Amino acid sequence: MTVLKHELRQGRTSFWIWTGVIGVMLSVCVFLYTEVRGEMDAVTDLFSSFGSFTAAFGMDRLNFGSLQGFYAIECGSILGLGGAFYAAITAVNMLSKEESNKTADFLLTHPISRRRILSEKLLAVFVQLTLMNVIIFVMSVLSIVVIGESVPWTEIILLHLAYYLLQMEIAGICYGISAFVRRGSVGIGLGIAVLLYFLNLISNLTESASFLKYFTPFAYCDGADITTFKRLDVGLLAIGALVCLLGISVAWYKYSRKDIA
């Protein structure tokens, strides 16, 4: 587990910055809820009058006045985008950074197989994502307790679980890409995260674009669906799991026979 340990140490700073920023932002939003609670009915009315843009963010079906509704929207933007970015950057860099920083020669001329490196690096991505989600979840729950609201356990667990799986899926895709690129990987990773986010917004806009939900993991993170039905869409999750595995397999296939020039 030498490589895993090494990766966790190398990624330490980035991990704490992202975890800190996302966790603190979420907590701040929860604290804001006490301020805006009373005015929320008016806000809900206001937001529901934006037509299809209201639908894009799921605000037609969410009650902004309730903690669940408020949290689902906040969660959507902060944990959704923040987590997706972190997952994308970490995974897309994981293999490619050895070549862009020219450390691949050093690492790959030690008696350790490429498959082993692939597994430990992938594990490093998943360990960091898991740890980040646990910390953020705890911070969130604590903030809800602090403001004196009762914790909507089912909704909040499902929401955080959905976003955790979304990060895994994006990480899987980006890990696959990481095996191919040598430089400029961060741009590609962020691009993919943003693209997937917008695909979901578009799929919510009109019925004719709703097929797009099969192409983006943000679809199974829809706060309105989760708080309404109190379950995750297993079909969409299955597609996500397949895409994730596909990304990882591609990384395996490519990296285990790649020429390090």
Next chain:
Amino acid sequence: MEAIRTDKLTKYYGKARGIIDLSLSVEEGEFFGFIGPNGAGKSTTIRTLLGLLSPTSGAASVFGMDIVREKEGILRRVGYLPSEAFFYPKMRVRDLLKFSADLRKTDCSAEAARLCERLQLDTERKIDELSFGNRKKAAIVCALQSKPNLLILDEPTGGLDPLMQREFFDILRERNRDGATIFFSSHVLSEVQRNCSRAAVIRQGKIIACDSVSGLSEASAKRVTVHGLVDLSRLDGVKDKQEGLNSVSFLYSGDMPHLLGCLTAGQITDLTIAEPDLEEVFLHFYEEEADQ
């Protein structure tokens, strides 16, 4: 047993040439030089042996282990010093050496300390604070600390000052005496001439000569310097002709009686026929190729 054996090893990068039909054999315990200009294929050969590149065709083995199938076994016994060493910039030298040792699942701390002492490398420094030369020293310690049976060194002396170069070659010779095989690529011929027992010359991806260093210097060529008047126009095998005031100097690889006949026909006042140094042989090989 052969430390390195390649059999028609070929590597193309797409359509670009790397190495072509390279056949080479290095015995265990040899101090072997691998000479060639930049872009000749030295690094390609080394990187293929180390499994960083997969061969297009042909085969190669290190200590009898196949470079494609038994990569890990090979790397366990090989220390590699790249021509330009890059490490994780935020790491301390100490942690880097430990990381390298951990990847080999061995404890090399005693040997690492000894090497750092000899090369005067401060292990508390961070990699990104190191000068090029000090980074090279860190790379040397990484390559040597596990006491590998085979050392593969790619242009190892670049960036080291003369004193350090001497220390470095002292260490290499000690390792060689203790039984380690050393394979090192270079375009500095004096280095090869001073240290190696055998050498191969590579040009444009092909081995154009492989012999003992003394044999290579002898090759067939002699450096002939003539003072006086002599007509060389009918002589074949003349290269690198330099005309001075009433004198001419050239590399000769043709028939000896012809040369003597030609010299006696002229009016010469002085004559030297000497072994060319490797530098000249090296140039001579290039010119031969360029002429074709």
